[in-house]
Amino acid sequence: MKDIAKKTPTLIVLNNANGYVIEIANQLKTWETLDWSIYRSKDADIEYSVFKGFGPTFNWNKKDSAFSLNHFKQVLYPFLDSATLAEIANGLSMTPQAQIFQTALMKSMPVYALDYQCNLSSELNELLGLSGNEKMRALVNEQISTITNLGATVGPLSSIREMLLHPTGERMTKERSTPSHKSKYITVSDLKKGTSPSEGILTALAIEYINENKKA
Template sequence: MMQREIIDKLVSEVLARMRPRALVLLTAADGYHEIIRARLQHCQAFSPVILFSDNARQFHAETDWSLLGPITSLAEISQTGALDNIERVLIPFLDFATAAEVANGLLQSDAARFIHLARMSGRPIMALDYNCNPTSELNQLKGLSRAPQADDLPKLAAQGIELCTLDRMLSAQPATTEPLTAPPQAYVTLSELKRLNGRSPPGAKLTDLALEYSRGKK
């Protein structure tokens, strides 16, 4: 019996390595977290890689999420080529603050900076809006149905972030992405430009150091 369990475990690990990888970005919100985590854990369409952002550990236990897959860091996933093996980016707990940052081109939090990086790399980004949509049942129960952030949602969609259902997020094929432009008011830093091999997205604004570096590459 023990030998059979070992074989089953090895087979599961091999199959997991063969599946495409999806980076699961955890943010500072946790609505429906047990249901969502369970669905992600049993999804056969991809193998999760977990990234905790900012204060996410206050809402999500690392011991629980480590059961889904390896845990990475912003520094590690920001290295050149680190996103090459990632098929899609999933944000199951997109919160009001992160949604507002991304929608308005601000890059103050780890979550917003990573989403900006993922957009520039052309990765499909899929998010659930249970926590950041004032009209969702969850936020109505919390008394947040009159929150002013509803205007941010169309801006996210315009930037190529797909607000979808959980079934759609767990589907076998992610959405194809259009050629990316930088978010309004967002600046590409020198380190980000180097990760992109000196090629900034169309319409991107460069910091002074990044602009000097870009001119030197020509």
């Protein structure tokens, strides 16, 4: 039996998901160096039924938000949805999942989010028929850029796995203060400020802006 004391206390925040629940759970089960606890939103009954064996349930106390997360070293949102993303990106804190996200960032905790649900360009959202509106894709990319610039790391499971499994030391400190190029989205505003397109992923509006400048 592995020593739980040597594992990294990690909070999973569950909300309703449109897919990939079992697949992601099966992957996370293999990450044996993490000591999981689970927060479940009110609409995450199905998701919780899959994840309940991971660890104890965490009860969020908004009135004690400054201390509620002290036990944890990092937070993972495996199913960050577009509604929660928009809430956080716009500085709102109406739902517990948004409150936990923002409080963790305020405490300089690593916050990770898989983007399969919220990124409209993901394969899942293409299959669901939610990726057809270019302006909506651009809006969501801007929101992802916003929370990334606040300190969160957003991306696919493969890019987040290594950071979750090795959360301590100089490498992790650097990644929190300077988002990786793979997870940083470059917006039109960034380009106007002189940010190089090579420093991250261009949003749809940023690509359009570059193309228009080439024509001029």
